[in-house]
Amino acid sequence: MKHLENNAFSRFHPISLAVYFVAVMLITMFCPHPVILLLSLAGGILFSIRLTGTDAFAKDCRFYLPLFFLVTFTNPLFSHNGVTVLFFLNGKPITLEALMYGADLALMLFGVVFWSKCWGAVMTSDKLLFLFGKPFPRLSLVLSMSLRYIPLFKKKWQEIKDAQTALGCFSEGGFLSGIRSSTRIFSALVTWSFENTIDTGMSMSARGYGLKNRTSYSLFRLKRRDVFFILLTLALAASAVVGIATGALAYIFYPAASVPQDGSAILFYVLFGVLALLPFAEETREALTWRYLLSNI
Amino acid sequence: MERLTPKKAIGYSIILVLIPLFIAGGAFLLENRQYVWISLCIAVLACVPFFAVFEKKTADVRRMVVLAVLVALSVLGRFAFSFVPHFKPVTAIVILAGLYLGAESGFLCGALSAFLSNFFFGQGPWTPFQMLGWGIIGFFAGLFSKPLRKHLSLLLLYGGFAGAIFSLLMDVWTVLWLDGSFLFARYAALVAAALPVTAIYAASNLIFLLLLARPLGKKLDRIERKYGL
Amino acid sequence: MEILALKHLTFSYPGQEQKAIEDISMRIRSGDFVVLCGQSGCGKTTLLKLIKKELAPHGNLEGEILYCNKPLYKTDDRVSASEIGFVAQNPEGQIVTDKVWHELSFAMENLGYENSAISLRVGELANYFGITPWFRKQTQTLSGGQKQLLNLAAVMTVSPKILLLDEPTSQLDPIAAADFIATLQKINRELGTTILLAEHRLEELFPAADKVAVMENGRLIAYDSPRQVCMTLKNNPISAGFPSAVRIWQSLEGKNECPLTVKEGREYLEENFEPSLCNHVSRKSDFGIPFIQMSDIWFRYAKEEEDILRGADVTIHGGEIFCILGGNASGKSTLLKLIAGLRKAYRGKIEILGKSIQKYKNGGLYRHMVSMLPQDPQTVFVAGTVKEDLLDICGIMGFSKKESENKINELSDRLSIGRLLDRHPHDLSGGEQQKCALAKVLLTEPKILLLDEPTKGIDAYAKLSLKSVLAGLRDDGLCVVLVTHDVEFAAENADRCSLLFDGELLEALSPEQFFSSNNFYTTSASRMSRGIFQDTITAEAVIAAGRAQWKD
């Protein structure tokens, strides 16, 4: 995951990133219009390919495609609304509308899943801690410590296990003795962690933690590019809200699927499309710039 | 009493006016998905008072550290016992945190464990609900710490139920999210599909409470005595 | 000016009859470099913690500590936080945050510095300590030496007036340790920071120190300039831990000034002794049957990581103490784990007593066969008291109750841990933990004993008893593999030494050959006596040679 740190989009300020992700995810979750969902899913997939490569995406597909069909085709089993009856199953109608709604649901589900993936890759723990640290400095410190402890304890766990194994006190054979041995080590780990991390607490007070007027330092600086990006995001997101409010982005599945025929809808599609494709565009632009710059050397 | 500075006044008015407006506006706009919207807002906002109280407390660094350790241990427990799938001590540790450190710490331990473990298992719109769910489990463990500490059977009962109810409630939200309303058929299907996992999960809660309750309490006592917490 | 004054300081831990600190009075002048030494468990850590009020342990305190002529416990929190810096023994325990840059800014954030001031200071210090290359790294990924340096830098950000350090170099290899001490000296000289440092490895420290304070059972028995201390404590057993030059001078009826550095020691030898380049020492060269045979071992921790071992070959015999030396992170502990069957080499073969290591099934390898003392002694303990822990291992080894009692009593006498048996393992001092962990490992009665840095944090006296234990095991035909940074201990005890470098074990040599040919990775006795005596690599050997070679 090392290369992720260096991609163009994640160099935005954490606030810009958070605004962007929250806006896109909320719109995806709350606007059931298939065009919007398709755009969102496309944006999410393209961005995640940029972030983690095609191999990872292919792997994801193998896992998600069956799920996609599962959600689509099971929806008619739960929901019998709709006017176009395809056939009857156990005396219950299976409707085209329910099937379409199932596909729409699956689109939303996977749109959110892919955006969450991108969020996970871009919003690294230090960025989240920065965001969290403004309103909740103490909590964010607790989180920061826990984040440090997780790999530390993992290492300690392995060390204790090694030490006990080499003394002949650990056996993994069998379910019960496995659990017994693991619990023994977990208990030793708990003791170790309490005793040693109190030192950390002491070391914190020793370095003045808890004094009044604490400041918080970070390596993140809000640049002009970030402000511009936030404004752009907000404007595009607002257009989607207007679209929802005016009904231009409404889409009704039941009883019969119908799209409000309104020319302005196209405009809203385009605007949301721009929003959803922003990260991908930014990444691509950066990649091209790099290639150009390198060719000049 | 602290004085009401203009900055604070603005802060309060945001909380008192804008947030309800935000929620109502969203609910109004989103007609058929309003329940999802409202529930999401509630899940996020319900955590805020707990966090705010924690911030207001005078800094007791050692308690912070103990909390951080418990959170880390609960996340780590998943790896430690990974040789049995779905067998993890998270809920048990959250309950014990509430039991020994008090209701608030219990809530925080639960909420932060959910937040942190999703760094490894994927963040998403489900995060606030998991935070709230685990938080509440820890919170009630803290509220009823007296009887729970006294009777192991009560503790086990609580642990088993808490785990099961947590899974059931999470499924409720999944259904809400998918349909915008509560479709019982879908809910039943989800619960049925998750049944084996839920069962292992509840069992692991019981086992870990049984194994960890005494020793963890003893260890915390020792720390308290040694460092005079 | 006097920066710190202790007046009749007495301290005991709750529920402990014996006083950890007893009636200590001392004054420290501003700008002094003071070294605090003494047996393990004599109260060094306790004393240092008492001076840093945020770390002061719980217990019963009498007497007074004055900081800049004011009672320490009444100084302002802000003053204490910024002016008194503390670096503890365990580098891991002190790091608070997950990123290096955040760790550096942490103290300044607490004291409410502005962002711009923090940027400047952090940048400056990162340069001074050479941290820039790993500035944005995760603290978890640093090596031991880097962590210790980070701790020091993090404390230095708020420009403390006095630095308290508790065995800061105990886990560092000799070269890294010397670097660390040089950095401290630089801080002391260039910034005038007062330094109070507790340590067992005194070789490099005596020459650097202005004052040496020696403690014994909680009391201060000497506090003076290093030379003066060496003169006054001439016949005290504590001086067994002093630098080689001092010990040689003391044993050879030292007259005039006591030498402290290698250079002075050399001058002393040249002036007083006839050079003699004939060889007196003869060490064992025929060993028993091979116990461990490794051939062409390749190992890495994960697929995408680098190789740690690249074709290591070695044969270790019964009746031999085999010592492995090498820099930090060179893979010594990894090698031991491979021999103990805890990790699997992806290429190559390991045979234990002629049988491939994979063929030992169901823990058979650990039934009176192989046993290992890990680098961190705390990982050995699982019970609530030392005694329970020892009984636990006896149970697993299948000893009867009576047998167990006898064995434990005998061992605790030999390692002098009798009075620690009823204590919680985590309440012991660093050196005491080390000894108790060793006891637990010895109870498994293995044929092959693997020891990972068994001498860190223990005093010279305990090293002597360890020496006799190891010699006893060797004479019983056991095979002992010793990993250590303590070149003095290796020189005294090993039958063969080998350097782990670039993933390979270089050819194993007798300690005489090994240390006399090295210039840096060697003992100071060897550096001091080179060209004067032949193959004298330990202080004892120099003393023996000296006795025979008096001038006139």
Ligand SMILES: Nc1ncnc2c1ncn2[C@@H]1O[C@H](COP(=O)(O)OP(=O)(O)OP(=O)(O)O)[C@@H](O)[C@H]1O
């Ligand atoms: N928390 C504690 N509770 C009870 N006794 C303690 C505690 N910590 C230390 N002691 C005891 O106090 C004495 C002094 O311990 P201290 O850690 O100061 O020794 P030290 O000189 O630093 O030793 P070392 O060189 O091994 O680190 C020891 O006998 C130790 O067992």
Ligand SMILES: Nc1ncnc2c1ncn2[C@@H]1O[C@H](COP(=O)(O)OP(=O)(O)OP(=O)(O)O)[C@@H](O)[C@H]1O
């Ligand atoms: N569990 C692990 N997973 C991944 N890498 C590891 C692990 N343990 C050690 N390493 C790496 O392997 C290398 C060798 O480590 P090892 O602990 O064997 O060194 P060492 O020679 O014992 O050092 P020291 O003298 O500091 O104890 C180091 O670079 C270390 O970071």
Ligand SMILES: [Mg+2]
């Ligand atoms: Mg100590």
Ligand SMILES: [Mg+2]
């Ligand atoms: Mg090592």
